[in-house]
Amino acid sequence: MMDDFYEFMEHVEDEMQYLPIPRVYIRDVENPLEMYSDAQLLQRFRFSRYTIQNILLPMIFVNNDRRNNRGLPVPPIMQLCIALRFFASGAYQRICGDLLQISQATVCRIVVKVAELISHNVYNHIRFPEDLNRIKNEFYRIGRFPGVIGCIDGTHIPVKNPGGQNGEVYRNRKGWMSLNVQAVVAPDYKIYDIIIRWPGSAHDSRIFNNSTLKMKLDNGQLRGKILGDSAYAQSFYLFTPVPEPHTPSEERYNRAHILTRNVVERGFGIWKQRFRCLNKKMNHKIRNAQHIICATAILHNIAITQQERFVPDPNFVEVAIQQGQVAHQLRGNAIRAAFIERHFN
Template sequence: TSRNPFNKVLSVQPRLSSVTQRGQPIPVCLQVLITLRFLACGTFHRETGDLSHYINFPDARTQANYKVLFYEYGNFPGVIGCIDGTHIPIKRPSTPDAEEYRNRKNWFSINVQGVCTPQLEFSNIVVWWKGATHDSRIFLNSSLYTQFERRDHNGILLGDSGFAQKDFLFTPYLHPTTAEQLRYNQAHMRTRGLVERMFGVWKSRFQCLRKTLRFKPSRCCTVIIATAVLHNYLKKQGCPDPPIEEDDNPDVPPFTTNHREGLAYRDAFALCHFK
């Protein structure tokens, strides 16, 4: 509506321009969001997303609702989010640490960690890690991991085998041998597929994320965060999702140093819930 402060801010658009001699000009609305971030915080990017009105981890009441919605979708109990990493291509940085941005498929990228809601929105995003960084390392060093370690959240995350199995983050069996483990894997794969679908919608909506971002890494992070904010905003406004295009992300090797305690917890969980 006309009374919406955000719409008033965007009213400056006619005075701005996205015309540039380069390809992939930044849309005017994205320029406005990036400027708002800098004016509000004095920085262009942070670890845990932007504009908390649009990207925030669910509170206790919302977590209870998410458990119902995730279970209705994939038959996996207790889930409050699905987590994964995805690579956004960037040009080779001109800094001494440039090779640290080269990922496992031999191209340069930012490794972005995202957690999805049942509605395919971001509930958490970490954007500043280099392409060579393993997904599990990103999570272990995130504020979200600390929150789960402190038992701030009542629920579990689902992640692929690139993450370490925890009592609050469940990974699939690499070699299931029992009926319970097979059913566990089936429910896990279907439910966790939502985060891959969210990434697909996000990248299809903002094609700059599929092409090589030709900025310094810090500015690439700015663009990535701004598109995630806009993705959530458009989802909340009920905008239809674009067709999902095939992605080409580096394969993440399995996490191989899981502690016995975490694996035993998964075994007990599978026996209890997937008989």
């Protein structure tokens, strides 16, 4: 799954000789799990006491016992909670206000290190399920669109200008620096596939056309339909709206498409609201920003699996960056027309 991340994860392995955290030993600091009530834990860290202690903490530290505590003066549970607090708020100042004994520089190092560790679990948590028929049925119940296994789109995550010769490629059509993150979203808003390596100037269709996801759809490893907007080209497996519907059948098709594909917009909204760091400019190196984005995507899926309580803000607006329509292709139009004739007539 996600071979596009292979190069990224190789880099992670190379960087696993972590930067030493300054020896700011913390004395008489309570365990965050004992400091806060259940409601406060959810509000501050986005996870319940059980999930933090029994799922997230072992996931990060069980396979890293080769590092002794001399290089980790901050207790593991504190490191995890520091990172979760940053992911939830996006504000280092707020974390330092909560934990007066830790400097902002130390907090920053901890966040990056924990994000790297979480990213190592990407293949376990971001992938298509084996039972695609169940997913097709769940999508069909949403908008009565047959055969759907996921809805695709890109979302822009603000980053600082990396500078250098290629810095401007990160400037998107709105004029600010970003990573264009492409994801496939499930009917329950989980992320099935994610690509984080493209700069803000990259078009959605270019990202998809160079993805392992497309290769797997081409060769039949993934069998089903992906719904996308007009930034993508219509094909045998990627279905887009009819630009100008002229018949009742085309209108029914578009309505079903809109209803079903709405999960990707809602999924992005939940992800970005649960982890507010995604809405603020990340003042990190691009590689570290990629670690953080990947980590929050994994945590988003875990939160859904664990049914962590979260109420999205109904007034939250996802910043959309118009990509422009791809050129219409006769073959794609014919494929869509035949599908409409068969299922929406």
